[in-house]
Amino acid sequence: MKEKKSRIEQKLLQIERIGVELHDLEQQVRALKDTFYEIQTTKKWVPDTYKMKDEIDPNAPDEFNMEPATWKEVEEYERVSRAPTNQEKQQLVKLGEEIRSKERAIHTLEGEMQVAKVMETVKNVLIYLDPKTHKRDIANLQDLARQNFTGFYELRDYISTLSDGKSSVTRALYKAIKESNGSDIDVKLSKVSAKLEERVNVHKNEKSFNFENFKNSFKQEIPHVNIDESSEDERDNPKL
Structure with missing residues (x-):
């Protein structure tokens, strides 16, 4: 049994080791796919400060009675996807094959x-x-x-x-x-x-449970009766 358990423990260690390798490969795939995006920068004007409108609605909330007083230029960043290169595609294919190989090894x-x-x-x-x-x-x-x-x-x-x-x-x-x-x-x-x-x-x-001991103890509890002696008593005492 000890040998069997050691085999089980050995396989558990192998699964853990391959699991770490599998996680590393998956991280590489995510990191590579993150490079398939480019950051595009655009500039636009947005309100900087506000002032009250010349004509206000007393029944409206304050934000509806405000208008921009000054403006400022800001940069906006947008993540735009790009087509991967042939080398990157081949790298993805290779990583995918390695991942599937590790998954099969774990399953086995x-x-x-x-x-x-x-x-x-x-x-x-x-x-x-x-x-x-x-x-x-x-x-x-x-x-x-x-x-x-x-x-x-x-x-x-x-x-x-x-x-x-x-x-x-x-x-x-x-x-x-x-x-x-x-x-x-x-x-x-x-x-x-x-x-x-x-x-x-x-x-x-x-x-x-010892049956022989039980049988012997059971015999001891029953009084022993001698049939011949009983017959002699009856002959000597006819009234019995």
Whole structure:
């Protein structure tokens, strides 16, 4: 189990590293696209100060009774798009390919990590199963563990070809995998672990109950009756 966990942790680190690289590429795309704009400057005259109009409306707000007194020239800036150069287009294409490659790598690692988590649970179930009563379950799970799945969906498709397990724990495992979409595999497998713990506790309680001791104690509580002695008493005492 320790080896499996280290594999999962290793894949998590790989995903984090590639995620950082992916973020950097996306930042490069945004920075490049920002250069596809030019700032155009225009000048215009706007009011600087105001004065009261010669004729005012006493019922109107003050701003309606004001007019420009002086003017000033200001600059306005406008962001105008431009056509990217061929070199910039090629750079965008290259960045896009690198981004898609990183996304595929992350997707693959996530699938491998999900499979590793399932295999960890499979190993725990195999430890629990009884070779005498769960031979088919054990054979199926051992065969499952030998497979080299490239992703979770491939694993799920394989599970769908197996017959229902004899053990309730095996059935819970199959159900968890079939109902999962991969991203929620932790939640699904936690139910399998709970079922496994429940069955282990049941078997512990069964083993702690010693039937022979119970049978012996039960005999001690019942008084011993000798049939022959009873018959002799009856012969000696005809009134009985």
